[in-house]
Amino acid sequence: MKQRIITAVIAAAVFLPIIIAGGLPLLALVYLMATIGLYELIRMKKTPLFSVPSVISFILLWILLLPADGEILNYLTSHGYDKSQMVLIGILLYLLASVITKNKFTFDDAGFMVISVLYVGMGFYYLFETREVGIMYIFLALFTIWATDSGAYFIGKAFGKNKLWPTISPNKTVEGFVGGIISALVVGVLFLLFTDMSAVKLLTMSIVIAIFGQLGDLVQSAYKRHYGVKDSGKILPGHGGILDRFDSLLFILPILHFLHFL
Numbered sequence: 001m002k003q004r005i006i007t008a009v010i011a012a013a014v015f016l017p018i019i020i021a022g023g024l025p026l027l028a029l030v031y032l033m034a035t036i037g038l039y040e041l042i043r044m045k046k047t048p049l050f051s052v053p054s055v056i057s058f059i060l061l062w063i064l065l066l067p068a069d070g071e072i073l074n075y076l077t078s079h080g081y082d083k084s085q086m087v088l089i090g091i092l093l094y095l096l097a098s099v100i101t102k103n104k105f106t107f108d109d110a111g112f113m114v115i116s117v118l119y120v121g122m123g124f125y126y127l128f129e130t131r132e133v134g135i136m137y138i139f140l141a142l143f144t145i146w147a148t149d150s151g152a153y154f155i156g157k158a159f160g161k162n163k164l165w166p167t168i169s170p171n172k173t174v175e176g177f178v179g180g181i182i183s184a185l186v187v188g189v190l191f192l193l194f195t196d197m198s199a200v201k202l203l204t205m206s207i208v209i210a211i212f213g214q215l216g217d218l219v220q221s222a223y224k225r226h227y228g229v230k231d232s233g234k235i236l237p238g239h240g241g242i243l244d245r246f247d248s249l250l251f252i253l254p255i256l257h258f259l260h261f262l
Contacts, residue, residue, distance in 0.1 A: 004238035011236065011245075019138055022131050031065055034124035036235060037242045037250075041116040044227040045109070053097050053105050057113050060090040064121030067128060090117070120243075123250025130253050133262050136195055140202075141256070143191075144184045144209040145248045151183025152176040152214065169221040177214055184210035205261050209252050216251025220244070 018025045038061050042054055063086045066073040076082070094110035130137050156176020164172040188206030192199055220243060224232065233241020243250075256262050 040232040126253035147183040148180035152180030155179025181210040213248035216248045220247035
């Protein structure tokens with residue numbers, strides 16, 4: 001517990017000022033965290049880091065992370081290339097790699113790489129884009145996720161009797177899941193004091209964050225269980241890897257944009 005607290009304090013001291021600053025410092029941090037996150041997934045799959053498929057994956061990731069109004073993306077777009085076309089080119093290269101390696105890199109491996117790049121890339125891309133919309137939305141997401149996790153843990157521990165998804169995460173309960181949503185609503189109510197957002201929109205966002213944040217955590221548990229690992233990495237002592245700490249955020253930020261809350 002002591003190690004977790006120390007790591008959390010140090011991480012917050014680094015992360016929060018950069019979030020507040022936004023712009024290029026945040027973009028650099030996003031690229032760093034996303035690269036580490038993709039590395040964690042590639043390592044879980046036991047794909048060699050210095051291999052053609054891995055190199056393709058990192059290049060695709062870095063393209064997906066390009067800001068919407070950035071000069072590089074504007075240059076590519078002006079020459080007739082958008083991100084979806086780049087991803088399609090990457091997919092074709094993966095399939096060619098399966099032929100060149102005589103199926104040592106399989107069709108299934110290619111599917112894993114595509115999903116990994118999209119999952120990590122789009123999640124961290126929307127971290128930057130959400131900050132561009134407004135820092136209040138970042139703080140709402142972060143505080144709601146923290147409240148949801150805490151509420152789910154403490155309420156689940158005190159009242160949990162019905163397992164939520166025992167084959168994926170044996171300790172999670174239905175009562176804890178509901179407790180997380182209630183805790184998120186409390187945060188939403190508190191945020192009404194600091195924003196001119198309508199109560200309906202704010203509380204709806206809190207519910208969406210709580211539900212999909214917990215589902216994002218279950219997704220993380222599912223693929224870690226599938227690949228037989230306890231943590232996605234070891235970069236954050238006491239907490240695990242980048243994906244262990246950002247699993248909920250990577251899930252909810254794209255959804256908030258897709259549902260046009262942002």
